[in-house]
Amino acid sequence: MKPFVYHQPKSIEEASVLSAKNWEEAVLFAGGTDVLGLLKDGIEEPKEVINLKGLEGLDQIDFTKGKELRIGALVKIAQIAEHPAIKQSFPALAQAAAQTASPQLRNMGTIGGNICQRPRCWYFRGDFHCLRKGGDECFAVEGENKYHCVIGGGPCYIVHPSDLTVVLQALGAKVTIVWKGGQKTVPTSQFFVLPEEDLYRENILKPGEIVTHIHIPVPDSKMKSGYLKFKERDVWDFAVVSVAASVRIANGRIESGRIVFGGVAPKPWEEETLNRELKGLPLKDADLQKLKALALKEAEPLEQNAYKIPLARNLMLSLLKELMPIIPN
Amino acid sequence: MPNKKKPSSLSRRQFIKGVSTGVAGTIATTKLARALPIEKLEKAAPPEGHLPLELKVNGKPYQLYVEPQTTLVEVLRNELQLTGTKVSCNHGECGACTVLLDGKAVYSCHILALDAQGKSVTTIEGLLNGEELHPIQKAFIKKDGYQCGFCTPGQIMSTQALLLKNPNPTKEEILDGLSGNLCRCGAYPKIIESVEEAAKVK
Incomplete structure (x- = not known):
């Protein structure tokens, strides 16, 4: 690792000033599990590290019954996986946290860092001067693209690697961002950006802005949530494809729900048409099959990753069947 | 017989110890600029670019000056000569460098030494009771939970972290608890048996 100037600010304001002052050459450092990898590989060579x-x-x-779950950005992923109230009221979140990386990384990595982590694309992480690193070519287009996105890509074809973001979006979570002199809270659906919006960053954070909290509304008793992750190794790995769902069930129908896919797009992928179709859907297998035809309809796979589309659709169906009693045809 | 006895009097352990001390010695000399014991500097101002670090390792307090990019395992191996902790991938993936930080398993290659500030580190050396092996180490020997042995200190530290949190783990919980440790020899079945044995005897 190359030497850097090390800052350990004591307040968010101080951290914000440091980050704003030297935005291009400073990196924000929380658990460090992602940043250290980038630094060791020379993908990022910041002059300053702001711990x-x-x-x-x-x-x-902080869990306020009937209101919200508030998670500080520095909370470790292991704490989320093991928290009794999260396990009980937000099972999808606990499942995603427990399936993130390895025990050691869960003891080190934070939720704030997890949602802000950089992509795992092997061209981005490797010795390739790709588009995202300021080059003029996305090597995935003509290259090895088995793990790249099938929708929302172009001109760069990364996928967002986080498990937690997929669930957070399905649960309607919001992210609080603080800077010197201000703060805002945005839904996760507005936190992430596609390459066509910003080729060099995966989220909306601007110079001096720092994620401080994640807020998740407490679901009522009729809400059910879950997370399914497909990975190539049985033990820890990034998701090839994942899906999170939260559905409200009443009178033998889905009253409302949200389905979000991971591993298919440069950000957690949610489709309004699919969520609309969920409304009032009877809990019958034939009706669920309709969702399959609808999900990722606009997908444009690359040469090696068309398999992700049926995989994502089938995962979605498996998850919904886990969450609700489905009447077979 | 006496002829045969002499060469074998140098045990594998002593041999490895001799070699690794030599290696560690060389590294410590070349990397001296990166981390210095404070007492050696007679409390002088830190060298340029260095910051003070205080931590406890295996119950013993240490004060050093480190460069910010120094990782915890570099301090353990190169400065404190605790070479039981191994570095394999140096990327926070394989688990050979696993140590406990305030009782929790972490990858010491993938954490800045300065992030252990004021914390308590336990390495494989810290499991020993004098010269006596820890029950987990005994279990790994009894069940043959290794082949080449390079990943073993990390496997044992993950076992210790798991059993501290969950003294009677199910097989599923063992598989999850040790999932962050790779074994290139593929000794996994014996490693799992060793953990089961350790949970039984501890």
Whole structure:
């Protein structure tokens, strides 16, 4: 690793000033599990590292019954996986946290870092001056693209690697972003950006802005949520394709719901047409099959990754069948 | 017989110890600029670019000056000569460098030494009771939970972390608890048996 100037700010304001001052040459550092990989491989060579671990009040999980779950950005992924109230009321989130990386990485990595992690594309991580690194070519287009996106791509074809983001979006989570002199809270659906919006970043964070909290509304008793992840290795791995769903069931029908896919797009992928179709859908197998035809309808796979489309659709069906009693045809 | 006895008097362990001390010694000399024991500097101002680090390793307090990019395993192996912790991938993926940080398993190659500030680190050396092996180490020997042995310190530290949290793990929980440790020899079935044995005897 190349030497860098090390900052350990004591307040969010101080961190924000440091980050804004030297945005191009400084990197924000939380758990460090992703950043250290980027630094060791020379993918990023910042002159300054701003370690956020000294910031107070960001390592708490606050659960207000009937209202919201608030998770500080520095909360470790292991804490989320093991938290009794999260396991009980937000099973999808606990499942996604427990399936993230390995025990060691879950003890080190934070939720804030997890949602802000950089892509795992092997051209981006490797010795290729690709589009996302300021080059003029996405090597995945003509190259090895088995793990790349099938929808929402172009001109770069990354997928967002996080498990948690997929679930957070299905649960209607919001992200609080703070900077010196201000703050805002945005839905996760507005936090991530596609390559066509910003080729060099995966989220909306601007110079000096820092993620401080994640807020998740507490579901009522009729809401069910779950997460299914397909990976190539049986033990820890990034998702090839994943799906999260939260559905509200009443009177033998789905009253409302959200389905979000991971591993298929440069951001957690949610389709309004699919969510609309969920409304009022009877819990019958034949009706669920309609969803299959609808999901990822606009997908344009690359040469090696068309398999992701049926995989994602089938995962979605398996998850819905796990969440609700389905009447066979 | 006496002829045969002499060469074998140098045990494998002593041999490895001799070699690894030599290697560690060389590294410590070449990397001296990266981390220095504070007492050696007589509390002088830190060298340029260095920051003070205080941590406990296996119960013993240490004060050093480190460059910010120094990882925890570099301090353990190169400065404190605790070479039981191994580095294999140096990328936070294989688990050979697993140590406990405040009782939780972490990859020491993938954490800045400065992030262990004020914390308590346990390495494989810290499991020993004097010269006596820890029950987990004994279990790994009894069940043959290794082949080449390079990943073993990490496997054992993950076992320790798992059993501290969950003294009676199911097989599923063992598989999950040790999922962050790779074994290139593929000794996994014996490693799992060793963990089961350790949970039984501890």
